[in-house]
Amino acid sequence: MNQQWQPTGEENLYRSDLPRVLQSSRPAPLRSVLTVVITLIIGSLIGIVSAFLLIERERPLLPLTIGPWEAYPEAGTSEADPYSVAIYTRGALIPLASGEGLMLTAHTDSEGRRLDPTCTYSVSGQTPTARFWTLSATDENGKLQETLAGRTFVTSSGLLRREDGSFDITASASPYPGNWLPLPRYARSSDGMILTLRLYDAPVTTGAALSGATMPEISRVFCQ
Amino acid sequence: MTLSKSMSWTVGILATLAIAGIVHILVILSIPKNVTHSAYAKTADFGADFQFNILSEVLPGQEPLPALDPAMTHAVCRFQIEEGPVQFTASLPVPFWSIGLFDVTGQIIYSLNNRTAGSETLSMLLLSPAQLSILRENPPEDLEDLIVIETEKQEGFAILRAFVSHPTELADTKAALQNAACDLLD
Numbered sequence: 001m002n003q004q005w006q007p008t009g010e011e012n013l014y015r016s017d018l019p020r021v022l023q024s025s026r027p028a029p030l031r032s033v034l035t036v037v038i039t040l041i042i043g044s045l046i047g048i049v050s051a052f053l054l055i056e057r058e059r060p061l062l063p064l065t066i067g068p069w070e071a072y073p074e075a076g077t078s079e080a081d082p083y084s085v086a087i088y089t090r091g092a093l094i095p096l097a098s099g100e101g102l103m104l105t106a107h108t109d110s111e112g113r114r115l116d117p118t119c120t121y122s123v124s125g126q127t128p129t130a131r132f133w134t135l136s137a138t139d140e141n142g143k144l145q146e147t148l149a150g151r152t153f154v155t156s157s158g159l160l161r162r163e164d165g166s167f168d169i170t171a172s173a174s175p176y177p178g179n180w181l182p183l184p185r186y187a188r189s190s191d192g193m194i195l196t197l198r199l200y201d202a203p204v205t206t207g208a209a210l211s212g213a214t215m216p217e218i219s220r221v222f223c224q
Numbered sequence: 225m226t227l228s229k230s231m232s233w234t235v236g237i238l239a240t241l242a243i244a245g246i247v248h249i250l251v252i253l254s255i256p257k258n259v260t261h262s263a264y265a266k267t268a269d270f271g272a273d274f275q276f277n278i279l280s281e282v283l284p285g286q287e288p289l290p291a292l293d294p295a296m297t298h299a300v301c302r303f304q305i306e307e308g309p310v311q312f313t314a315s316l317p318v319p320f321w322s323i324g325l326f327d328v329t330g331q332i333i334y335s336l337n338n339r340t341a342g343s344e345t346l347s348m349l350l351l352s353p354a355q356l357s358i359l360r361e362n363p364p365e366d367l368e369d370l371i372v373i374e375t376e377k378q379e380g381f382a383i384l385r386a387f388v389s390h391p392t393e394l395a396d397t398k399a400a401l402q403n404a405a406c407d408l409l410d
Binding site: 035039040042045046047050051052055076077078080082083086088090091092093094095096097098099100101131132134136142147152153155157158184196198200201 | 236239241242243244245246249250251253255256262263266282283285289290291293294296319320322324329330331332334339385389
């Protein structure tokens with residue numbers, strides 16, 4: 001009796017001898033909803049964590065590199081990529097504007113080895129033309145650390161130079177004759193180190209001029 | 225239609241990655257709009273708006289703002305242009321000083337240093353296009369000596385960096401920074 005009311009073509013809907021693609025699975029609303037919710041949660045977690053990791057680096061993704069030195073002249077301009085905008089805004093980092101100067105950072109020495117605050121380095125050579133510049137050392141998170149001398153920087157104004165204008169700065173935790181950049185006194189290797197060179201009133205603030213610029217070499221003298 | 229087991233896993237992973245990508249982009253783009261951590265928000269801690277507040281010396285463990293040059297003495301001023309044109313004046317007897325104007329998200333509005341300013345004194349006016357057209361009708365007498373900057377931005381902050389080449393000049397520089405003004409044009 002009921003047989004005639006069965007919609008035609010659906011009586012074999014759940015037949016198992018059909019090819020797999022033609023088979024229909026029995027509806028399982030709870031499982032479907034659960035799958036969608038889990039997909040959403042895992043997807044959102046991956047999205048948030050990956051964004052967080054990139055922002056917490058506090059280092060622009062695509063810097064301009066000259067040897068070990070990195071610069072990001074687009075910082076604070078409308079050409080900056082969204083990642084850098086997020087990094088700078090979130091970290092309350094105030095970039096040096098092009099009319100002020102240019103900041104360059106080094107996370108490694110000239111041979112590509114990670115900078116270690118317990119080692120002694122020699123920063124030598126020449127910088128691009130600038131009215132004056134400062135060189136400072138921080139830990140890997142960009143924080144200044146206490147040094148033996150009290151100061152955490154050297155400036156170009158009190159520097160001993162060779163006749164050709166080149167210089168040689170020794171970066172070390174213990175005092176050094178000549179140009180001495182004091183490094184953190186209580187630092188461990190794991191703290192990492194960043195050398196920051198800030199060129200003030202420098203004509204080379206645009207990327208094109210910068211790529212051909214000469215920057216000082218950073219060479220490791222010895223490690224304790 | 226039923227997907228094979230490996231196919232449904234593939235679809236699941238692709239869907240997860242697509243959502244991850246969308247969320248990632250949304251998070252990155254929304255950070256500059258959620259500005260509670262920004263430099264503009266932090267500069268409110270140093271004192272009132274419309275005046276240059278001198279930041280404490282950049283020393284280990286007590287840096288007033290991240291990534292400031294320890295060789296410099298800094299002063300910051302927050303301003304809101306909707307309240308009127310903002311005039312910046314300073315006279316700093318140091319070998320180098322520079323000023324950078326930034327908006328809420330940290331984007332540069334304008335910057336200059338003592339060489340590009342052409343004199344030891346800073347005299348600058350920041351205003352909106354509407355305020356500029358009003359000002360043109362009734363220009364102040366010293367307009368020619370002013371650097372006039374037009375901006376669409378509503379609020380922001382200025383940071384004044386002064387280089388002290390010797391510690392003995394620090395007191396004079398601080399006094400000069402204290403006299404630097406960042407106030408509404410009357």
